[in-house]
Amino acid sequence: MYYAIFGYDVPNSLPLRLKVREQHLARVQELANEGRVLVGGPHPAIDSEDPGENGFTGSLIIAEFPSLADAQQWVSEDPYTTSGVFSHVEVKPFKIVIP
Incomplete structure (x- = not known):
């Protein structure tokens, strides 16, 4: 499931x-x-493909994992989580309808 x-x-x-981007x-x-x-x-923190110094407010990944627990485990080990980039993370099941 995604x-x-x-x-x-x-x-x-x-x-x-920027410090952990390559690892992420x-x-x-x-x-x-x-x-x-x-x-x-x-x-992006502003309405721009390249927000420059304004940076970003978060990220979205939609990916397939065997279970919700596996997805949560994966994100708990991600450099953006472990280095403090993310203040918090939500992981939710996702069902593809379109396309």
């Missing part, structure tokens, strides 16, 4: 994000290489 992972950034998270992306890329990622990316 799960939507909503990560919510702490204020002024950009320096923390490597973990997500592992899921993508296994064909398990539907979509993923950050939420």
